[in-house]
Amino acid sequence: MENVLVFCLLFLASLRSASTKDMLFEEGGSVTLNLRPAPSKPITVIEWKFNGSTLAEWAKDVVELTYKRANTSLDITTGRLVVQKMTKTDHGEYSVEVNNCVQTEKYQAVFIKRVPKPSVLTQPLSCSTEDEQCSLTCDGDTTEAEPVTYSWKTGAGEWKAPGRSMNITKAEHGQVETFTCKMKNPVSEEESEPVTNKLHSKVLFLPADSGLRAIVLGLALLGAMVMVVSLNRETLRKRMCPCQSREGDYENEA
Known part of the structure; x- marks a missing residue:
């Protein structure tokens, strides 16, 4: 009898799902x-x-x-x-x-509510370049906003959908500078602000078209010129003033 009751309930549920959109x-x-x-x-x-x-x-x-x-x-x-x-x-x-x-x-x-603008949380909070792996979570209040899907973007790459959380490792993501997550439901979608990858090995890099790079290169060249001039100043002085060089030699002999 109990089995019959369960069957009837399941049958009624299937009828409802088939007739209600x-x-x-x-x-x-x-x-x-x-x-x-x-x-x-x-x-x-x-x-x-x-x-x-x-x-x-x-x-x-x-x-x-x-x-x-x-x-x-x-x-x-x-x-x-x-x-x-x-x-x-x-x-x-x-x-x-x-x-x-x-x-x-x-x-x-x-x-259904619109999804909120999400934020990316890094776990543990102490995650740094000293760690081999950490995890990221696409966080936001999704109460009454479900069903929600999540996707991630590494740097300027394509959106992928590993889920609400994503594990990152230094071996696979060590050169990625930022991570961005996106929430989406049937009526809306929102992206987080890009967050810095705490596993990223920070290397000073200046784009070729950067004005700052030109300034740095100019200062480096100027420094090199000053060094060369300083090292060869005595030689230049002797060549330009040979008489002073001879007088100095005579004094040394005396």
Whole structure:
């Protein structure tokens, strides 16, 4: 008997999943609910319900098109219902009756928040070039924002999706300068600010078109010239003033 009950519950659950379609919406968004399947005969009577209560109805020559909420509109030819400027209160089940026949296909409108701008957390906090590996987490409050997917970008590379967390090693990522993560759900996506790779071996590098590089090279050249001049100053003085050199030699002999 218990097995029969379990089977019945599973069967009912499968029927619901097969006949109910989820429609995700964000604050201020909209959903379009079509008749499934489309009616084979002209519509003369239609009533859309929200959680079992009448939301919009019309009956040819009997009931004028009537709405219970101002953010709904009904096309009496196709039976399509549009709900606009939605809020969390619009979350629920939408069903319809056409020509006095209840349609088995229903909609479940599901409220979903936009994902927040994430931040990248490094673990352990003491992670440094002294470590061989660390882990990164794409962090942010995703309450009511699920389902959320995560992807990562190393440096200026392509986005990849290893999950919410990613392990990094000095052997594989030691030359990567930054990491960026991205959160995405059906209604939004946000990227974190790039964070510095704490395993990165920092080497002074100046781009070829960098003005700073030109300054550094110029100073280095000037320093080399000063050194050369200093080392050869005595030789130059002797060549330019041979008489002073001879007088100095005579004094040394005396």
